[in-house]
Structures are given as C-alpha cells and as structure tokens.
Amino acid sequence: MRIAVIGLGSMGMGAALNLLKSAGPDVAGVDPREAARAEFTAAGGTAVASAAELPQGTEAVLVLVVNAAQAREALFGPAGAAPRLAPGAVLIVSSTMAPADARALATEAAARGFLYLDAPVSGGAAGARAGKLTVMASGTPEAVAKAGPVFAATAQKVWDLGAEPGLGSTMKVVHQLLAGVHIAVAAEAMALGIKAGIDPETLYGVVTGAAGNSWMFENRMRHVIDGDETPRSAVDIFVKDLGLVGDLARAEGFPAPLAAQAHQLFVAARALGHGGKDDGFVIRAYQALTGIRLPKDA
Structure with missing residues (x-):
C-alpha cells in the first residue's frame, strides 16, 4: 500500500x-x-x-x-x-x-x-x-x-x-475543551503557588502525588519548571482549538464559561509574544499580571 x-x-x-x-x-x-x-x-x-x-x-x-x-x-x-x-x-x-x-x-x-x-x-x-x-x-x-x-x-x-463525517471532529473539539482548560488551570495553580511562596519543585511533587493531579499538569508544568519552551504543542494551537470549542458551544446554544476563560488566557499569552512556545507557557500571562519569577528565568 x-x-x-x-x-x-x-x-x-x-x-x-x-x-x-x-x-x-x-x-x-x-x-x-x-x-x-x-x-x-x-x-x-x-x-x-x-x-x-x-x-x-x-x-x-x-x-x-x-x-x-x-x-x-x-x-x-x-x-x-x-x-x-x-x-x-x-x-x-x-x-x-x-x-x-x-x-x-x-x-x-x-x-x-x-x-x-x-x-x-x-x-x-x-x-x-x-x-x-x-x-x-x-x-x-x-x-x-x-x-x-x-x-x-x-x-x-x-x-x-x-x-x-463530522462526528470525529465534534469529539475532538469536546476533548480539546478539557485539554485546554486543564492546561490553563495547571498554569494558574503553579502561578498561585509560586506567588504565595511555595517552591515550584515541591508544589509539583505534591500535586503529582495527590488527587489534584492531571496528565496536563504533570506534563506541562514539568516543562515550565525545566524552562523548556520547545513547542510540542504551542499556545497558538489552543487559541485555535478553544476558539473551535466556543464556536461549537454557540452553535448548540450551550454555555461554556470555563472554555471561554481558558481561551482568553491563551489569547493573552499570544498577545504577550508567546504564541509559538509550549502551551504550558500560557503561565506567562499570569506572570505578566503578578510579577512572579519562573524557575529558569534569568
């Protein structure tokens, strides 16, 4: 073949x-x-x-x-x-x-x-x-x-x-709602912990060993702690994909407030110049708002 x-x-x-x-x-x-x-x-x-x-x-x-x-x-x-x-x-x-x-x-x-x-x-x-x-x-x-x-x-x-055709794409859009919100909330949790004085590595260890963990937290926040902005999946991807979530929700007359807020966070990170970076670096939006220092920042 x-x-x-x-x-x-x-x-x-x-x-x-x-x-x-x-x-x-x-x-x-x-x-x-x-x-x-x-x-x-x-x-x-x-x-x-x-x-x-x-x-x-x-x-x-x-x-x-x-x-x-x-x-x-x-x-x-x-x-x-x-x-x-x-x-x-x-x-x-x-x-x-x-x-x-x-x-x-x-x-x-x-x-x-x-x-x-x-x-x-x-x-x-x-x-x-x-x-x-x-x-x-x-x-x-x-x-x-x-x-x-x-x-x-x-x-x-x-x-x-x-x-x-279309059912596969519908399922993927619904999946991306979860993926995008999980990354955004992982970044929020990491940013809040750093702002409040928790060591990032300790925060990561506690969460990944406890009930609050998610695959996205474990994967993407490791990138953040390591300062690895290599875009396996970029911020720009979730600007697009969460936009598709919003489009589907509107077409179905369905409220999707968590997806909408996560989408705006990714849009903000792109506006700050981070669209081509690993999507875990949506955390840069929180950094801009709060002044936190990420582990590998100079």
Whole structure:
C-alpha cells in the first residue's frame, strides 16, 4: 500500500516514522520545511516539499496539518495531492477542525471518488513517536477498513464514532475543551503557588502525588519548571482549538464559561509574544499580571 503523510510536525513525524517501519519504502512524507524532510529522509523515507510531488497511485493519505484550510489546500489545492492519488484512495484527515469543515471536505472527497475518514487524534508528540495515538474516527465502514494498515502502525486505540463525517471532529473539539482548560488551570495553580511562596519543585511533587493531579499538569508544568519552551504543542494551537470549542458551544446554544476563560488566557499569552512556545507557557500571562519569577528565568 502506497501511503503518504502530509505534515511532518511534532505528531506527523512520529506517525510517518512508524509507518516507515511498517510499510517501508512505500511511505512518503510531505513538508515544506527542509529540516523536517531531512529528518525523514535520514530515517530511510522519501520526503517531498509539496503534495503534488507524491508518487502516482498513492492509496492512503494521512493529513496532520494545523487546520481545515491547510488540509483542503494539501488535498485539493493547486499543488494538492488529489491528482496523484489512486481511484478510491482513503483520505485520513487528522487535523483539528470544525465539524462543518470535516463534512465539507468529505463531500469534496466523495465527488472526486475518494474515501474520507474524519479522524482527529490525541496523544501528542510522544504518543505519535510510540505509535500509541488515540483516534476519534467517523466515516464509512469502507473508509475505516482501508485505513486499517495506517492505524495499525500509528494508533493504540481507534474509536469508531459512526459513519457520518463530522462526528470525529465534534469529539475532538469536546476533548480539546478539557485539554485546554486543564492546561490553563495547571498554569494558574503553579502561578498561585509560586506567588504565595511555595517552591515550584515541591508544589509539583505534591500535586503529582495527590488527587489534584492531571496528565496536563504533570506534563506541562514539568516543562515550565525545566524552562523548556520547545513547542510540542504551542499556545497558538489552543487559541485555535478553544476558539473551535466556543464556536461549537454557540452553535448548540450551550454555555461554556470555563472554555471561554481558558481561551482568553491563551489569547493573552499570544498577545504577550508567546504564541509559538509550549502551551504550558500560557503561565506567562499570569506572570505578566503578578510579577512572579519562573524557575529558569534569568
């Protein structure tokens, strides 16, 4: 099976490397960044700068770009993958997007004779590298079946949410409500503790060993304590994703005050110039408000 991964970022690279182990030279990676292509090539893969350069007859495409606009461009734009794909190829779109955008992409795919799977993922860069992503998939049984070899190499759990595209994206948006609020409240707790005189390392140890812990606190506040701003997932991602939460809540006539407040915290961190940093550094918004000093600050 000829497989392509479009987007060799923090999650796409991990997925592509696992597919390379499974399917060998039939896996191609697409990324405009020379460094990403070089990394994938060094691992034995084929890397191209544009989807228009994919091998003819590609049968499955895993799309791990930032948003719906990038996904549409990568698949159906002037330099998109569509002309290079085999008839009946499966498009596995794992970008986080509004459900309406997923449905629109699925309609366009069907009109061109392709299968479409609305398949957002969770697990971060570490999960992608380990081949242990969680997939929230919706699409026809035929699409799910054809995507099987891709998921066998990249995922530890595939949730089949039904045949209607958009259900996978809806589930991911709901998930991102939790993820974004958890990161924001983790930053708030760490900032308050620092402001009140608690040693950050001690605070971290107490919380991670007690009932108040969360995966996001344990993961992201470790980055903060270590001063590691490397963006495995950036502040800007949650500006986007919590914006999608707000859009869905408004469409459903549903109040989501915690998501709205968390969203504003990420917007504030971006306004302060931290949009490209690890999302745990949303704590910089609290730093600006309170004057606290983070552990590794000069």
